[in-house]
Amino acid sequence: MKVFAGGISTETNTFSPMPTGMRDYTIIRPDDDVEKGTKPAFDQFQSDTEARGWDYVFGMSAHSQPAGITTRSTYESLRDELLERLEAAMPVDIVLLGLHGAMVADGYDDCETDIIDRVRQIVGPEVKIGVELDLHCDVTQAMIDTADAIVLYKEYPHTDVAARASDLFNIIADAAEGKTNPTMALFDCRMIGLYLTPYEPLRSFVDELLAMEGKDGILSISLVHCFPWGDVPTCGAQALAITDGDPDQAARVAQEIGRRFHGMRRELDQTPYSIDEALEQALADPAGPVVIADRADNAGGGAPSDSTFMLKAMLDRGIDNAGIATMWDPIAVQVAMSGGVGANLDIRLGGKMGPMSGDPLDLTVKVTAIAEDMYQEWPQQHGDPMRIPCGDSVCLNCNGIDIIVSSKRGQPMSPDVFTKLGVDVKKKHILVVKSSQHFYAGYAPIASQIIYMAAPGAVAPRYTEIPFKRVDLHKYPWVEDPFA
Ligand SMILES: [Zn+2]
Structure with a gap:
């Protein structure tokens, strides 16, 4: 057997003020030598393929930090390169x-359907196509x-x-060997939201789904x-089931699971705190560090991550033992690196990308640390931690608040972003992370409590405030009981 693997990935926030162009994509081609943890799904596909004694061909992978719509020429160029590499590897x-x-992408509401369709046209009906999303x-x-x-x-x-890459590999490999015949079905859950799996009732539900698989x-x-x-x-939550050669069973399972998911909607719908509520609750906690998630400015959801609303609120309150990460401001990083560690600077910080970022702040700061080409490690269940580049990064201290600023836009996935710049996270009373939930795995073990906050921003966490124009909103939370 011969396996070809590749992909293009980004998450498009159609409300983001920033386009996604070719220079935003990190492209890995077969001859590129990359650090461990850079492409975990493909490394898993490769080791699973080789464990079966089969041939593995890595085509390419292209990934961009989420932002706005990918430009048409960028998408078509990446897609065509992936397809050309598949054609060159044929037969697979x-x-x-x-x-x-x-x-x-511009002209493509659904890039993945386009890619899968074109792959099918190249390989024909018999070749097995597996997709991890x-x-x-x-x-x-x-x-x-x-x-x-x-x-x-x-x-x-x-x-x-x-x-999950390994799960997919096994399903597809068994199908290619003729042992199984996967059949899929979808069920529309008629809801929109973000659903956090460490918390009940979802934690137990996900564990139950894992236990149902393979039986x-x-x-x-x-x-x-x-x-x-x-x-x-197409925006909306669904349930997807794969069964072995039984489409009716797939439809039944998808419906049953989807209905149960829908039934949890109110419990899953956490109302986030305002800036003032979040700070009051944090200040009332005698322990710490209290981790406050500024979900609206999450780079991982396509936000600029240079908003100043929360930093300004902390400075206005005179909070003097806190950290905030990660502010995207390449100009401020350049100025701080020119000044060097120990420099006291008057600096204009953040607020550059538009009204959703707030106003820039004119601050007097001390440069306490500089790390060129910094990266963070994000813990994973299987294999190496994921390696995530931050670009050149600096820590700026302003009245006791350590502000982590990077030249590359990205959310703080782990406490590395603080500790690599000399900040002792356990001694901070408040840590603000511009992240919706990916921070959780790394920060939950050190946090006295976690507070989810809704500041203004490009990833507004109150769903009914999202200015949808193209989505059928006969869904929760716009409609209390959409199946009634
Ligand atoms: Zn995601």
Whole structure:
């Protein structure tokens, strides 16, 4: 057997003020030498393929930090390169695609359906196509009609990228050997939101789904969480089931799981705190560090991550033992690096990307640390931690608040972003992370409590405030009981 693997991935926030162009994509080609943890799904596909004694061909992978719509020329150029590499590898028996599932390009509402469709046209009807997606995706009927198996991450934070890649590999490999015949079905849960898997009732539900797989003809069950900041007609939560040769069973399982997911909607719908509420609750906690998630400015959801609302509120209150990460401001990083460690500078920080970022702050800061080409490690269930580049990064102290500023836009996935710049996170009373949930795996073990906050920003955490124009909103929370 010969396996070809590749993919293009980003999550498109159609409300983000920033386009996604070629220079935003990190492209890994077969001859590129990359550090461990850079492409965990593909490393898993490779080791699983080699464990069966089969041939593995890595085509390419292209990934961009989420932002706005990908430009048409960028998407078409990346897609065509991936397809050319597949054509050059033909004949193959299996194609494994690592995609995101919420990628929108100019002229393409649904890049993943386009890619899967074109792959099918190249390989013909017999070759098995398996797709791994981020759970913040939209799965279309066209995708399940064209691919043989689609498996999503189950965990949010996504600590199971390699684990689910291995699940997908096994389903597709068994199908290619003729042992199974995967059949897929979808159920529309008629809701939109973000669903956090470390908390009940979802924690137990996800564990139950994992336990159901591999028994009674059920090959895989995925919850399609959806990505709420993509204004495309397919946006919405779903359940996806794969069974062995029984489409009716797949439809039954998808409906049963989807109905139960829908039944949890009110419990899953946490109302986030305002800035003032979050700070008051944090200041009332005698322990610490209290971790406050500034979800609206999460780079991982396509926000600029240079908003100043929270930093200004902390400075105005005179909070003097806190940290905040990660502010994207390449100009401020350049100025701080020119000044060097120990420099006292008057600096204009943040607030540059538009009204959703607030006003820039004119601050007097001390440069306390500089790290060139910094990276952070994000813990994963299987294999190496994921390696995430931060670019050049600095720590600026302003009245006791350590502000982590980076030249590369990205959310603080782990406490590395503080500790690598000399900040002792356990001694801070408040740590603000510009992240929706991916921070959780690294910060929960050190946090006295976690507070989810809704400041203004491009990833507004109150769903009914998202200015959708193209989504049918006969869904929760716009409609209390959409199945009534
Ligand atoms: Zn995601």
